[in-house]
Amino acid sequence: MSVSRRSFLRGATAAAATFLGQPQIRASETRRFVNALKIPALLEGAPGAGGKLYELSIAAGKSEFLPGIPTPTLGINGAYLGPTIRCRAGDRVTFRVRNDLTEQTTLHWHGLHVPASADGGPHQIVEPGAVWEPSFEIKQRASLCWYHSHLMGRTGEQVLRGLAGLFLIEDEESLSLRLPSEYGVDDIPLILQDRRFNADGSFDYLSAMPDAMMGYKGNVILVNGTADPHVVLRRQRTRLRVLNGSNSRIYTLGRDDEEDLFVIGSDGGLLEQPARLRRVRLGPGERVEMLVDMQTNQTVKLMSYPDRVTAGGMGPGMMMGGMAGNTETFPIIELRAARLETTDLSLPGRLIRVPSWTPAQATRTRTFTLDMPMMGMGMGMGGMMGRRTMEGLMGINGRSMNKSRIDVQVPLGSIEIWEIRNATPLTHPFHIHDIQFRVLDRDGDPPRPNERGLKDTVLVDPDSAVRVIAEFGDFADPQHPYMYHCHILEHEDAGMMGQFVVV
Ligand SMILES: [Cu+2]
Known part of the structure; x- marks a missing residue:
């Protein structure tokens, strides 16, 4: 561990000791999904x-x-x-x-x-x-x-x-493939967002000390702009198309009856085959498509459970997880089955064929280290926590975003491996414009089943490295850059973003 990182963690722990707490999600007993x-x-x-x-x-x-x-x-x-x-x-x-x-x-x-x-x-x-x-x-x-x-x-x-x-x-x-696809009936979009409100009803943004550093967290969950939502389902099987549209919150999705979710799609399309999962971790900007099966008159809550990484243990990691606000268990929406129309509950074993670029095809590997460029320059965690704006304090490869600087030039048509390393104590969702990638591995381990389709955003945990591979086809343009950045929007706004051109 580097000296700057050690002092960062010490600073974080000290800051956490004086920290009064992230706004808590309103308790489920006060919510009636009205x-x-x-x-x-x-x-x-x-x-x-x-x-x-x-x-x-x-x-x-x-x-x-x-x-x-x-x-x-x-x-x-x-x-x-x-x-x-x-x-x-x-x-x-x-x-x-x-x-x-x-x-x-x-x-x-x-x-x-x-x-x-x-x-x-x-x-x-x-x-x-x-x-x-x-x-x-x-x-x-x-x-x-x-x-x-x-x-x-x-x-x-x-x-x-x-x-x-x-x-x-x-x-x-x-x-x-005859998947549920009647929009709003058995194909339901769910845009997950968390918000805080001032007494006058206006959104409360960046007023709490950790917002800029940890990412904005709200205490009211909105789904498609609906607080305390329920949805009435009419078919035995429903497809939920879920977008994590929150500024920084990571959701760990699951059913409250602990039945499996059938994951069929990720950011960039369907998976090769459905994956049965009890939990699905979804970072800001990521999407998941899944099937839920219900019985007539059944009621199921789609929940979010504590994030296994940031809430995973003792020490600075847990402290940061608590501050990052991914430690709570709370319901997102109540799924209410009416008298259900019978539908075909068989699932194709294979959905689609997903491009599978191999490392041998890659012409080069680039490394992107998510960092805080000012950290080694005398600004401690306490100083950073107290700031309302973090502009210029977050970066990639030691540099904060600069609109007039092209960071990377990718030759048109090339296949490249991008290795994203995380040198901070927070989890970051890394997003690349223009392309859809495959996740090769995370710290050498294969990606989770729900991450085995095409993706454009991937969670990178502290002290972790994720390798993705993609083909940069079409649209050569030396003038106009694409972005790559953290999709915690406060981190992006603080400069954890860079620019690439395809030439
Ligand atoms: Cu970030």
Whole structure:
């Protein structure tokens, strides 16, 4: 262990001793799941000469999460969050993104393989009153992707206020598998977010000391913008498409009756085969598709359990886990079975074939070490904890994000291994734009069953190294960079981000 890391941990323990506690999730006994789950509207696009046109208007509004108390929010075609964009592989799509806010914003297509100039990252700023119109072909398989604000330094705040939505890609192959796919009926989207509220109903953001350092945590769980939600199911088998759309919270999903979840998909599409799992760990930005089987009149709660890594033991690790707020057990949503329609409960043994690049095919390995560049320069943990903004304090390979610096050049068409190392005491979800990768291994061990499909975001635990492999095809552009970054939005905003171009 390096000296700076030792002193970091000592500092962390001292800071934790004076720490009054992360806001606790409201206890389950006070929750009665009184609100019907909101299902985001589907936006299929208007057919035209140039493909499908999707109109997206970003505006401020008010939403009622707590009974009788309006919360100022941002939304896309609505007061909070956005519609679920749906398209088919091979479609030509155009988005007419109109910014009706009084501030800048961007919309990034998370998980999509698109030209860097259409990616919606920090360089594609949409000024107030302006319209941004990216157009591209959907060149990937069926998957649950999403879109969200990616404004440099303010992503955490804008996503928290509501600038996010789902992006559903279908293809012939996935539809031929006869998986549940009736949107909102037996194919239910679940956007998981946690929020805190001020007495006047407004969102409470970055007021608590550990928010910037540990990542923002709320004490109210929202699902699709619904507090205390339930959903009534009508078929024996339901597909849940879950996005962790939280700024920093890691969920460990499971059923309260301890029945298995049937995981069928990850970030970038279906798995090769279904995986029966009791628990599924889902970091910010990650997605999981799973099947839940129910019986008539049965009620099941989808839970989150303590994170096995950050809540795993004694010592600084546990201290940090407690501060990171991933230690609680709480219900997310109640699944209520009505009189259920009988459905086919057989499962195909094989779903799809996932690309399997081998290390031998890789032309090179790059190492990305997640770190805190200022840590060795005299700023201790206490000093960092007390800051409301962490701008420039988080980094990768010793450097904080700089929009005018290209960190990596990847030759077009190459297959590369990216090894992500974590030199901090916190778990980070690492996200790469442009591509979908396979996880090769985590500290030499094979990835978990739910991580064996295509992915664009992967959790990297403290003192851990994860190797991913991907092919960087299409869209050479030396001018416009793609991002790679931590998807704890407060860490991203603090500079744990870098830029690569494909040339
Ligand atoms: Cu992070």
